[in-house]
Amino acid sequence: MNMFSKKSPLTWAVHISVVLLVALWLFPTVGLFVSSFRTADQIANTGWWKALFTQERQAPAIRISGEEAEIDGRFVISGNLFESDEVEISKWGTSSRAPEAYAPGETVDVGDGASLTVTEDGAFSLAAPQSFGDSRLPRVFTTATRPPEFTLENYRFVLFDPGNREGMARAFFNTLTVTIPATIIPIVIAAFAAYALAWMRFPGRALLIAAVVGLLVVPLQLALIPLLRLHNEIGIGKGYLGVWLAHTGFGLPLAIYLLRNYMVGLPRDIIENARVDGATDFQIFVKIILPLSFPALASFAIFQFLWTWNDLLVALVFLIDATGETTVMTKQIVELLGTRGGNWEILATSAFVSIAVPLVVFFAMQKYLVRGLLAGSVK
The missing domain is CATH 2.60.40 (Immunoglobulin-like)
Incomplete structure (x- = not known):
């Protein structure tokens, strides 16, 4: 009997592929982080990988x-x-x-x-x-x-310069104002809908499930103009409420699909025992389903937060503001590209500020991501 086992070539191929994918994702992020602390002269003359050397x-x-x-x-x-x-x-x-x-x-x-x-x-x-x-x-x-030279002047200029009209501080808080409600609202609505589609019996349930699956493949761009016209007619087409509802509508199909698949896989005995003990559907949902469904809720929250934070198209369509009071970070970076095409240190700093929050959210909740994505795949 062999004391040592050899890994198959397929195993090595998988490991190498994972390392390459991690490197392809990590190197640009590290480069952006390092460049955000460098001066314009350094960025123009040498690559970020030489930042620590003379x-x-x-x-x-x-x-x-x-x-x-x-x-x-x-x-x-x-x-x-x-x-x-x-x-x-x-x-x-x-x-x-x-x-x-x-x-x-x-x-x-x-x-x-x-x-x-x-x-x-x-x-x-x-x-x-x-x-x-x-x-x-x-x-x-x-x-x-x-010698190597690093500076915090880029961050001071981007975030704290009071006379800087191109500062990212206001855009940062505007993005939070858009992202947090646009993440919470669809989760709350989708959780109720997913419970009803998973455990409540009523006519037309199968058709609703089929409609949710069908909405997953509807292109976002197809609904932008009709939805904007509707928002303008009811008076919410130029503010945060309109963009919250737009993100909610576009995110609900995926949220309901993920949560419904996860809730269907929960133990039926727990729910039936709760009903025998006299619990209502609302009590079952709040005290049993929601705590057990946290991985799926966290999984969708990651997707919705990242998608909303990095969104530009919906913000351009539904946040129509000539004064810049509701400008989000993605739009602010596009404006920086137009006015400061040569100031790479400002662009690098602004871009890293933009991705810092999504990185924190992803790493804080990534352990729930795979569990939520695999919901309902096995019994």
């Missing part, structure tokens, strides 16, 4: 500036090109055509008898036999190594 890159041109002083008959302007003392220059130049023409410490003639020296730490000295006056001073191009 980086060598060309810095934007820096024009010489400073106070002029007369030393030994020559007029000198001195200072440092960088605010940080940890920058080390490896090459420098005075022209965009040759940005790496000189080595640190080398003295270069820049015309009109003036000379320029740039040292390894970024210190410079520009000297000339006559005063510079209002003349245009030369630019310096540098290739330097920089």
Whole structure:
């Protein structure tokens, strides 16, 4: 008898596939998180995977500036090109055509008898036999190594800048205002409906179940315009109530289907014993069915919360607001893409703020997800 068992190739294939899927999901999320703490210059020059290492890159041109002083008959302007003392220059130049023409410490003639020296730490000295006056001073191009740099300025700008019209704080709370009721309302309604379809006998029950299954395949886009016209006619087409009801209507078929399948699989003896003891349907539902159905309720809550939080289409249609008072985060990010297409640090921070809450909800309730999805699949 073999003491060691060998795993089949299929098992290894499954394990490798799971690792690859996790990596494909994890890497973009980690990259977005790291980029949200980086500066615009770092994001533009290096990938997020190099954020923890010293980086060598060309810095934007820096024009010489400073106070002029007369030393030994020559007029000198001195200072440092960088605010940080940890920058080390490896090459420098005075022209965009040759940005790496000189080595640190080398003295270069820049015309009109003036000379320029740039040292390894970024210190410079520009000297000339006559005063510079209002003349245009030369630019310096540098290739330097920089230490890892992280900042909280992106989050301060996105969340807390009071003068920032593009801030995400208001959009964050608007999204919570939409998502929480749009998750709770369909769960409450679907729980009652699922109990009735699972355990109550009445005419037309089979037709209702078939209708619920049929509604699962109805495209969302098919109902948007008719529903918006209805909301406008009754006066709820431009506010939170309209979007809550829209999300409720679109989420109810899946909620009823999941909960009904789960409740059908609950032990019949418990419910029959409760009825023998004189319990009403409402008491059975509240005291027995709901506690036992928590995995299915949590499973749908995850789906509904994530779908509502990440929704853009329904919010654009049912939250019509020219002032931006009800703008949700997905719409705010789209506006950032339009106005700040080059500010990747702001976009990365805004996107990570948007996905942070769904990640917390998913990891907090993911143990119920599989149990809820498998509801009713086995007896």
